[in-house]
Amino acid sequence: MTTNERPTLILVHGTNSNAYGWSGLVTELTLRGHRCVAVNLPGHGDNQFIPRSYQAPQDLEALASEPSPLAEITIHDYVEHVAGVVRRARQHGPVILVGSSQGGVTVSRVANVVPELIDRVVYVAAYCCVDLPNMLAYLETPENSGSLVHLIEAMKVGDPAELGVTRINWRSAEPKAFEAIKQCLAGDFSDEGVRWLANLLEPDETAAIPVSEARGEAQTWGRIPRTYVRFTEDRLIPLSLQDRFISEADRLTPDNPTDVHSVAAPHVGPFHRPELVEILAGLASQGEGS
Template sequence: MPHPTTYVLVHGAWHDGRSWNRVAPLLTAEGHRVFAPSLTGHGDKADLLGPEVGLTTHTDDVIGLILEHDLNDVVLVGHSYAGLVISNVANRVPERISRLVYLDAMVPTHGENAIDVMPLTQALIDGAAGSAQPWRIPPLPELAAPLGLFGVTDPDDISWLKSTLTDESVLCFQQPAEMDDPAQASIPRAHILCVGNEPEGVARRPIPKFQPNGEPSRVHTLDTGHDAMITKPAELCALLLDNS
């Protein structure tokens, strides 16, 4: 068996650590160490959601986990909004990260926030502005098949996913990514894109041809909806293992 790898799986907006429930056991079964924390405001930390929770909070969550367990050579996987989170983490503790994996994720440059990467995010903020609590954004609604709920279409899976989703703080989408440490640029990166049933009007920024370290970009695709960890866990696991 190859040397065990440490994976830290970071969920996207509105989700929690349980979104990785089908992927984590597959990685563990291959002998690897896996952490899938819930970020502040989600899962077992849902009661901590407030207007002050932002990208910085979530960055601190992941760094706290890494330091608490003294993790090194970490493969840091970020889904969706968590592309911003893992970028920030890599900037703060680059010496502990061996690889970044962006799973259908926002990929920022230094100083960009979620709105810069995906302008549609501003519409969600504007939609919340007239509510009683304008700082909180409810989860996206279920759409007609084949779009479903974040690309999940199985009725049982949709029911389960709905039970895990919680609101997101506006500040998460407004705070900028910090990527000014030259050391983070040397970390290898891989991108996994979910393709085939993207919602209309959701434009994905093209992946640059080259990584910040100068190597050609590693881009993989999965023919599935946005929440690949739920809809295609085995296929996703295979890609994560292949890039170890």
């Protein structure tokens, strides 16, 4: 590769989300001259499924049982899709693979598969599983005890074991649902911002990801330079759990320590925090000519 090649930032969203959540970052980074692309994982974004019973007026009884095509999607589908994007981007220069929240699972798995094509992996308040096999195992750790995820779980509709998806009623008219989104995900968002977020999030997410093998492997993932962006006001993935991810990764790869940054942001900070733009722009500038 020539010395003037610029990295491509590939952005992977989290659960019940889509590429649009990165739109502000993509716009700002692009205007600064950086190459970046936000990926819609299979079953999300342009291919998302909106249950008929989720529309207004809602039919909550039907919503609890309406089948979803996302039930057939697995982590392998996510990995194959993102690895394909990595391969295409690599034809034009270095690649920086970024994952937010549950997107960290996909980032780690892709890094296990094509480590030679990735110049840096970045976790943005994301799951970075090392010692334990999957997200579910980390949910049961002491470091996760301060999480407010139970507020979101209370918004579930139907049985994930039967539906094959975790279905969240983001459009619930219950005041406690609005407060759950605000407290767990949105932090200091205005009420208008919380309503905007509730209409952005997608109702269905495959239930397979939290129980899928998610560990980064030392001989593949572990040899790639790694950055973790801590969100210090995160109430979904507590700061103590984020720090555990960093510590475990550093113990596994002591010769490849994590580059750590901190941003005072709630879990959905990527939507509104310019500090993250600065961090990613800096990493992209460092990667030029890799």
